[in-house]
Amino acid sequence: MIDYQSIIDTIVTHSKEATNRGIVASYIPELANVSSQKFGIYILDANKKSYSSGEALEGFSIQSISKVLTLAFSFGLVGDELWKRVDVEPSGDPFNHLSLLEQENGIPRNPFINAGAIVIADILVSRLKKPKEEFLSFIQELTNDSSIRYNEKVALSEKRTGYKNYAAASLLKSYGNLHNDVESVLDFYFYQCSLEMNCQQLTSAFYIFMNHGKCQRGKIYLTTNQVKRINALMLTCGFYDEAGEFAFEVGLPGKSGVGGGIVALLPNTYCVATWSPGLNAKGNSKLGMAALEELTTKTGHSIF
Amino acid sequence: MIDYQSIIDTIVTHSKEATNRGIVASYIPELANVSSQKFGIYILDANKKSYSSGEALEGFSIQSISKVLTLAFSFGLVGDELWKRVDVEPSGDPFNHLSLLEQENGIPRNPFINAGAIVIADILVSRLKKPKEEFLSFIQELTNDSSIRYNEKVALSEKRTGYKNYAAASLLKSYGNLHNDVESVLDFYFYQCSLEMNCQQLTSAFYIFMNHGKCQRGKIYLTTNQVKRINALMLTCGFYDEAGEFAFEVGLPGKSGVGGGIVALLPNTYCVATWSPGLNAKGNSKLGMAALEELTTKTGHSIF
Amino acid sequence: MIDYQSIIDTIVTHSKEATNRGIVASYIPELANVSSQKFGIYILDANKKSYSSGEALEGFSIQSISKVLTLAFSFGLVGDELWKRVDVEPSGDPFNHLSLLEQENGIPRNPFINAGAIVIADILVSRLKKPKEEFLSFIQELTNDSSIRYNEKVALSEKRTGYKNYAAASLLKSYGNLHNDVESVLDFYFYQCSLEMNCQQLTSAFYIFMNHGKCQRGKIYLTTNQVKRINALMLTCGFYDEAGEFAFEVGLPGKSGVGGGIVALLPNTYCVATWSPGLNAKGNSKLGMAALEELTTKTGHSIF
Amino acid sequence: MIDYQSIIDTIVTHSKEATNRGIVASYIPELANVSSQKFGIYILDANKKSYSSGEALEGFSIQSISKVLTLAFSFGLVGDELWKRVDVEPSGDPFNHLSLLEQENGIPRNPFINAGAIVIADILVSRLKKPKEEFLSFIQELTNDSSIRYNEKVALSEKRTGYKNYAAASLLKSYGNLHNDVESVLDFYFYQCSLEMNCQQLTSAFYIFMNHGKCQRGKIYLTTNQVKRINALMLTCGFYDEAGEFAFEVGLPGKSGVGGGIVALLPNTYCVATWSPGLNAKGNSKLGMAALEELTTKTGHSIF
Incomplete structure (x- = not known):
């Protein structure tokens, strides 16, 4: 039995210690004004149990x-x-x-x-x-x-x-x-x-991709086959020219945004969203990437 | 319980009916001389049970x-x-x-x-x-x-x-x-x-990638983390500029060769190898790609 | 003494015999409606003597x-x-x-x-x-x-x-x-x-590039050095990805337009403009290119 | 009447004063060991009169x-x-x-x-x-x-x-x-x-490109048409991705080598060769380029 809460609490602790937090996007004032100190992580599992740590309920631009x-x-x-x-x-x-x-x-x-x-x-x-x-x-x-x-x-x-x-x-x-x-x-x-969502809402929205197209309330939005395809696209193309790196280090389908959010999922198991506004050189959240690598390494599970 | 044998027998039947079988590689005589009528498929599952159909025991150039x-x-x-x-x-x-x-x-x-x-x-x-x-x-x-x-x-x-x-x-x-x-x-x-192997031997060799680095006899060759990375690479880069298509249609890590072979795997579940010498425009086995799509569609399982 | 009139009359004769006249630009109706049978050529020399043949006084889109x-x-x-x-x-x-x-x-x-x-x-x-x-x-x-x-x-x-x-x-x-x-x-x-000009007007406008920056009426528009630079640019870049070909075959600085016009010049000697609406695969006037090659071959003079 | 000797003597004086002399090619020892202080220039005109200044008779690798x-x-x-x-x-x-x-x-x-x-x-x-x-x-x-x-x-x-x-x-x-x-x-x-030649020899060899294909002794090597084409190629392609710049600044057909040599020519008028081993970022002789710009500016003549 994996203790998700303990893992994400450790991730939040690590994120607080991080000195190199990446660069916050500055091309529009609304993004530039967000503090690089923010960090949130939220997991929603297949049984609808959820785990939250850090600023997981604070909204940001999902881009x-x-x-x-x-x-x-x-x-x-x-x-x-x-x-x-x-x-x-x-x-x-x-x-x-x-x-x-x-x-x-x-x-x-x-x-x-x-x-x-x-x-x-x-x-x-x-x-x-x-x-x-x-x-x-x-x-x-x-x-x-x-x-x-x-x-x-x-x-x-x-x-x-x-x-x-x-x-x-x-x-x-x-x-x-x-x-x-x-x-x-x-x-x-x-x-x-420009949609504003928090980590909790993002895992909620991405629940269908972890659950064969069915949302938490049981409504079917996509077929299994369609979900397979969207997940494949997230894995191969979700992180711009760092998609290979993300697949290689994290091993989950996911998608990042320039507002510092990342959502990823392990089919049949969980959705996870992180938020940390500082970006790496390729435009993906620096601490978010690190957090998800830590998560898959500690749980020992990825799609591979 | 999935009936792999019945699924691959159907795949072999379909392959026999295929009229457009792709083009056999012709840049060296040893490849050019192979018949495009050949077709084999072999599954080795996590419990070491195996399923074979078509020319699965005939050797070819794995390239x-x-x-x-x-x-x-x-x-x-x-x-x-x-x-x-x-x-x-x-x-x-x-x-x-x-x-x-x-x-x-x-x-x-x-x-x-x-x-x-x-x-x-x-x-x-x-x-x-x-x-x-x-x-x-x-x-x-x-x-x-x-x-x-x-x-x-x-x-x-x-x-x-x-x-x-x-x-x-x-x-x-x-x-x-x-x-x-x-x-x-x-x-x-x-x-x-130039290595020559058949479908059975290929599933045997790729067993470590399905089984966290451990071969059939229990010897550990790679860590779980290393296997994750190799599988991620197969998924994102295993099919040249058709890697996205393969992930999208089939949804398994795999690798193709110009000799007409493809090996793929569903972690913890099975390895599969196909052989059909005719290639599509991107240099991947035409019927092999179709066979693996049929397999993941019929079993309803992929990594996504 | 070069007989320009006789040379351009021959060129017009050849242009009339041409069966492959290229393709008239069709992306806007105003260009598409021009007849591919049109052909004009006009030479204005350094002594302000001029030579005209074909539809050299008919206006077209200089683009x-x-x-x-x-x-x-x-x-x-x-x-x-x-x-x-x-x-x-x-x-x-x-x-x-x-x-x-x-x-x-x-x-x-x-x-x-x-x-x-x-x-x-x-x-x-x-x-x-x-x-x-x-x-x-x-x-x-x-x-x-x-x-x-x-x-x-x-x-x-x-x-x-x-x-x-x-x-x-x-x-x-x-x-x-x-x-x-x-x-x-x-x-x-x-x-x-969208400027509309005919071959005569074009040679008149380009007279400054043949005459060290001074127009026909003697007004100085550009320095010798500036003219050198503009002519160099025409030679190396005036014909899109066919600039090398034009320099190689014709050997004059010049510029083409999708309306079928070409202007070129031999410094200190003459300006020439041709018009033939049919374009070759690279977007330059097919018969215009041929006409200018004939002109430099027959006169034996180019900048090289 | 242009005083070539005085112009090239001034050029040599300027070259001696230059502090930024570029970087000598270092990928093989034979080039790396040449002093960046060397500078030579040689002009051979259409009447076979010649003008020499600096180390114009010292051999170098023409590359x-x-x-x-x-x-x-x-x-x-x-x-x-x-x-x-x-x-x-x-x-x-x-x-x-x-x-x-x-x-x-x-x-x-x-x-x-x-x-x-x-x-x-x-x-x-x-x-x-x-x-x-x-x-x-x-x-x-x-x-x-x-x-x-x-x-x-x-x-x-x-x-x-x-x-x-x-x-x-x-x-x-x-x-x-x-x-x-x-x-x-x-x-x-x-x-x-690896041919080793000095500036004098280079002007001698390139005399045919200035003289419609005929060498100094009157032997015909190329037709006028062939010379036009080679000169056009030198102008559009002779200086790698700095060809446009050379045409623009100097306005002569020419060719550079990584050994620091440049040869250029004004058809019917003169051949000129310079040698200065230091190269600019694009791999062309830094002082050689400057010398030829000074030459065409002072003489007021280029092909344009």
């Missing part, structure tokens, strides 16, 4: 973690059609490079690089009447938590400075792989990234 | 599958030192491209692209007195099967035509990441690739 | 040829400051690739790839009170021809479909190498490209 | 300058057939990159990147009975100077350390664009690069 949730939502809506517009291979390149997009005629390498997530956003904008409202409802329902909100300030800041995303969306448009106009799709995209 | 075995051998010998000379990230590029090697100053992206495997070969050539003999003994011991042999004809054919490997080794040498001379390292490398 | 004129205008205004924001090396890549821009942190390879020309446009938008009006006046003055006009329909069509240019401008903006907003700069850029 | 001479020799022998195996476009990349070679299926971008020069060497090895002897005779005849020699020590040092060239040759071989074996071609290649 790219939202890409898994829009993928799940759109995959549920359109099925395998989706893979005609986005590939499933690791990019081997930093998350913002447009080179591959050009080489591969507008088909993004995977749904977790920005260009890929923008295509997914485009699919939702096409499919939904009120994309922002309906996506938020989806998240609230998935987590059974109606308190979850977009952070408008964050969304507007991203809108003002997100030129690389405008470049990506325009390039997609030039290849015919964006069906709505650039402004509408990016408006949705910046809002999805 | 790149050998890269996992040299990695395991050298990892056991030198430990984490190894990762100073080779990275652990997917390449996002076809297996023979030298571009990344130049961009990244002679550190191959991972041990399964040719350049990475040549660095691993170099480590063994440095460490072992009689590299070819000792590596063969390692395989024979691992499988408890002294009948396994190199195919000299294959090795010599590769030597005559393997100019891209000479290019890769020379480039590694120019960056100081090859410590022995090009000829000696490639001699070893061409021999390792 | 990328305008990049040399905005470069000359901005070089005259800001001097060598300009080279802090754009490099002078051939790109070795098709004209619309953004990859290099990412690799080189937002400094375009040269002022003739789209990203480079957009930076030049940005400089003019910063410097001029009424950029479009003032640039048009500059051209009218240079050619002593007040009939030259923008084609608004062309500019608006480009604006509606020019997503790759939006992508390039957004990417430049993300690197801080665009000082005005994307919309204003591209508005100017699309207008400059 | 990549030899690529123009093997190109001229092979172009004379096989004519336009040559361009089926090597392209004429600038590479936009440092001289030793193999990436483009892979992307473009073994056709080197131009004859002045190493891979291209190796293809030219291969052509000579195929065509000549005694390649090294016959190429040396060609140079001796061209210059009317039987004292010119290979430096065997240099050739052997290159052979021992030239792994990137082995990589390039092996890669060419893998694409079928090397008809002889790697060792024979590189043996010739390393010898050609």
Whole structure:
């Protein structure tokens, strides 16, 4: 019997001692102003037992973690059609490079690089009447938590400075792989990234990926096969050009965000979310990565 | 209780009906002369029960599958030192491209692209007195099967035509990441690739990766942690630029070879090997990929 | 004494016989509707004698040829400051690739790839009170021809479909190498490209590059040194990834446009403009290239 | 009337005052041991008048300058057939990159990147009975100077350390664009690069490129058309990824070598050679580049 509480308490102790905490993202003021001293970790297991340590109930900007949730939502809506517009291979390149997009005629390498997530956003904008409202409802329902909100300030800041995303969306448009106009799709995209959630809420949302598509209340959102695919994508592409390293050191499917959050999961066993705003050179939370390595090493369990 | 025998018999039936069987590798006569009609599959489970169907006992050239075995051998010998000379990230590029090697100053992206495997070969050539003999003994011991042999004809054919490997080794040498001379390292490398094994022997050799580093006879070759890492590498990099697709469709760590073999494994559960010489456009066995997808779909189990 | 008239008349005869005339650009209706049968050529020599054959007085969309004129205008205004924001090396890549821009942190390879020309446009938008009006006046003055006009329909069509240019401008903006907003700069850029001129007017405008910076009426626009640099750029970068081929076959500095125009010049000797709307695979006028090769071969003179 | 002697004397004076002289190539001892204080310049004009200043009669390793001479020799022998195996476009990349070679299926971008020069060497090895002897005779005849020699020590040092060239040759071989074996071609290649010549001899050898293919003694080696093409290649590709810069600043066709030599020419007017062993970051002689810029600025003449 694994004592998760004791393990995560030790992780929090280690995190407090860490002197090199990485660099907090500074491209928008809302992220830059978060203290690098924050650290939270939360585990929700298959039996719905939960374990919490540190600032696990404090909300933060989930940023790219939202890409898994829009993928799940759109995959549920359109099925395998989706893979005609986005590939499933690791990019081997930093998350913002447009080179591959050009080489591969507008088909993004995977749904977790920005260009890929923008295509997914485009699919939702096409499919939904009120994309922002309906996506938020989806998240609230998935987590059974109606308190979850977009952070408008964050969304507007991203809108003002997100030129690389405008470049990506325009390039997609030039290849015919964006069906709505650039402004509408990016408006949705910046809002999805601005979602504010805490570690507890993230494990709640990612419960379906650990539980064959079924949420805590028993509603089925995705098939086993669809979950397998999303988890495979998280493992091979969830951490930009550090995906191999994460698979190698941690051995769990997961996804990071520039706000310092990471969610990961061991199928049939648990979901875990960490939050520590300082990032390493590849844009992933420095202490979050270390925490998850410690977790899988101490429990002795990974998907491998 | 899963009926593996019935599942693999069905797979063999389906393989016989397949009209599009891919293209047999033709760059050396020894590979070109193999019939594309061949198909074998073999499962060895965690309880050492085995299931066989088709030409599972017929030997073939394992080619790149050998890269996992040299990695395991050298990892056991030198430990984490190894990762100073080779990275652990997917390449996002076809297996023979030298571009990344130049961009990244002679550190191959991972041990399964040719350049990475040549660095691993170099480590063994440095460490072992009689590299070819000792590596063969390692395989024979691992499988408890002294009948396994190199195919000299294959090795010599590769030597005559393997100019891209000479290019890769020379480039590694120019960056100081090859410590022995090009000829000696490639001699070893061409021999390792020429190993002839059948599906049964491959599952036997890969048993350690399914069983936390312990072989069938109970000898420990690798730590749990080392096995986690090798499995992670197989998942993220085992199928060249189709690794994402394999993870996505099949959801098992595995490795393919240009001779038409694929080995894969579900940790704690089973090893599986398939053989079908026809390759798809990315150089992986066409029917082998399909067989493994059928297997994980029918059993309902993958690592995700 | 070279008989230019006879040479260009022969060239026109050959052009009429050509069966493979290339493909007329079709991305906007205004270009697509031009007949591929059109062919004109015009020579203006250092003594202001001129030679005309074919449809040399029929206007067409000069498109990328305008990049040399905005470069000359901005070089005259800001001097060598300009080279802090754009490099002078051939790109070795098709004209619309953004990859290099990412690799080189937002400094375009040269002022003739789209990203480079957009930076030049940005400089003019910063410097001029009424950029479009003032640039048009500059051209009218240079050619002593007040009939030259923008084609608004062309500019608006480009604006509606020019997503790759939006992508390039957004990417430049993300690197801080665009000082005005994307919309204003591209508005100017699309207008400059929409300039309508005929072969005669083009030789008139390019007279300064053949004559050490002095126009036909004797006004000095650029120094000898500045002209050397612009001519060097035309030679090394004026024909996208076919610049080497043009230098090799024709041996003159020049610039092509997707509307089928080419202008080239032999310093101290003559300017020549050709127009033939059909393009080769690299986006340069097929018969125009052939005409200029014939011209330099028959006259026996090139810069080499 | 331009006073070349006075100009080059001033250049030598400036070169003596230079404190930042670049870095002498150090990859082989024979180059590393040359003093960075050396500086020579030599002009040979169309009337066979010559001007000399500094150490213009001291021999040095011409290295990549030899690529123009093997190109001229092979172009004379096989004519336009040559361009089926090597392209004429600038590479936009440092001289030793193999990436483009892979992307473009073994056709080197131009004859002045190493891979291209190796293809030219291969052509000579195929065509000549005694390649090294016959190429040396060609140079001796061209210059009317039987004292010119290979430096065997240099050739052997290159052979021992030239792994990137082995990589390039092996890669060419893998694409079928090397008809002889790697060792024979590189043996010739390393010898050609080891040629020792002084500035006077270099201007003598390059006289044909300034004089429409005719040497000083009146023998015709190349047609006017062939010379145009070689000069165009020197201008667009003669200085690696600094070719644009050289065209832009100097405005003459030329070629540099890692031994610190540069030869350039103004058609119908003069040949000039400089020697200064210190290199800039792109591998071209730092003071040599500056000298040639000063020369074209002071004379007021370039090809543009």
